[in-house]
Amino acid sequence: MYLRMAKRALLETDKRLLWKFLWNMGVKGTLSVVKFKRRLKRGDFFPPFLYVSVINSCNLRCQGCWVDVAAKQEKLDVETMGRLIADSKKMGNSFFGIVGGEPFMHPELLQIIEQHPDCYFQVFTNGHFITDEVAKTLRRLGNVTPLISVEGNEIVSDERRGRGGVLSKTIEGIQNCLNNKVFTGVCTSVCNTNIDDTLKEEWLDRLIEMGVLYTWFHVYRPMGPDASPELCLTPEDQLRIRKFVVEMRAKKPIAIIDAYFDGEGRALCPAATGISHHINPWGGIEPCPIIQFATDNIRDESKSLHEKFNSPFLSDFRKLAAETTRGCIVLERPDLLEELVVLHDAPDATARKTALAELRAMEVRTSQFNPGHEIPEKSLAYRLIKRFLFCDFGAYRGADHSQSAAPFVLKTRDEEHAPPQPSGVTAESATVG
Secondary structure (H helix, E strand, C coil), X not given: CHHHHXXXXXXXXXXXXXXXXXXXXXXXXXXXXXXXXXXXXXXXXXXXXXEEECECCCCCCCCCCCCCCCCCCCECCHHHXXXXXXXXXXXXCCEEEEECCCHHHCCCHHHHHHCCCCCEEEEEECCCCCCHHHXXXXXXXXXXXXXXXXXXXXXXXXXXXXXXXXXXHHHHHHHHHHHCCCCCEEEEEECCCCHHHHCCHHHHHHHHHHCCCEEEEEECCCCXXXXXXXXXXXXXXXXXXXXXXXXXXXXXXXXXXXXXXXXXXXXXXXXXXXXXXXXXXXXXXXXCCCCCECCCECCCCCCCHHHHHCCHHHHHHHHHHHHXXXXXXXXXXXXXXXXXXXXXXXXXXXXXXXXHHHHHHCCCCCCCCCCCCCCCCCCHHHHHHHHHHCCCCCCCCCCCCCCCCCCEECCCCCCCCCCCCCCCCCCCCCEEC
């Protein structure tokens, strides 16, 4: 299987692009994780990977979208992105996930990528703006991979995306990339309307036949003003996804990414482990894309980027999330997250300004944390990579995630660092759990 995958990579993509991926993402990405682990040992923090929403606008209106895609357009300009990337590179970072909205609606997206040939960019996109000309530019740049989302068959795609003819336009974008030998991936936000269409060998076989080199099965998360909880998966469905991914990784010559499990099959949260945080189109630094609160902004030049990632809000979030669950605290304990937001008086980072009300209205749901049902990797390569480069990095060490676990207490900070206390929040009520 590994030989077939290597053969596909060599024959089905531009060799220069493959080299860019192996060097900028593989070698330098590994070194960024090594530096991250060293920083953690001395009590210092800076995430090795950043996800950046460069624009809020989108041409689609997906079910359950939590991004303000219909609001006044906001984007991170070339100068702001340049400072962010330069400051991150000083910490050893080389990988940036580019999200939106629809990133290809950003008029300077390709310019931003071109200005940083020593970095690697993964662009999450619906593919509708990837013309043959754009695909040729992606090939010329070499340091970028489009991750194009497919949400099921034609009927389901139109329903999920809120527009007609979505799937055919997406497939056209994928084909433009493949025709130009661009290193291309396909992802799916798995929900109960598309799980039977996309979670099967025939779908992977089709991707392989097309020339797609990697895929990613996200799990739908009900967030935002129109959360669409009817799309949520059951715990059995989520276990089904994990089993499928593990089986196919050991069988199919296509890379399959996941962000929620270590090599032993134990659940984890990338934001809790600190391996990644998110920056929104307004510049706010958020724990992850679905937690839309931010006390710091990358445009604020009064503090370094390093200081911002070590803010009281983000530091306390990482502690709270790690000590509460190995899964998603947003889904499992929205009440605790609400208390944290109120304690730090963390501003709503959305354009609609209803994020706190949405958090308060959330129903408790299951996430990837399913103790007693861990499924270790069958593929030795994946297991080794995860053991050294994508694990919990000690974030959950000593934590008891049983119902009898001790409450997490937000520690007192020096007055000069303490956030303003909202009315009604006392030292006693600041005990979370």
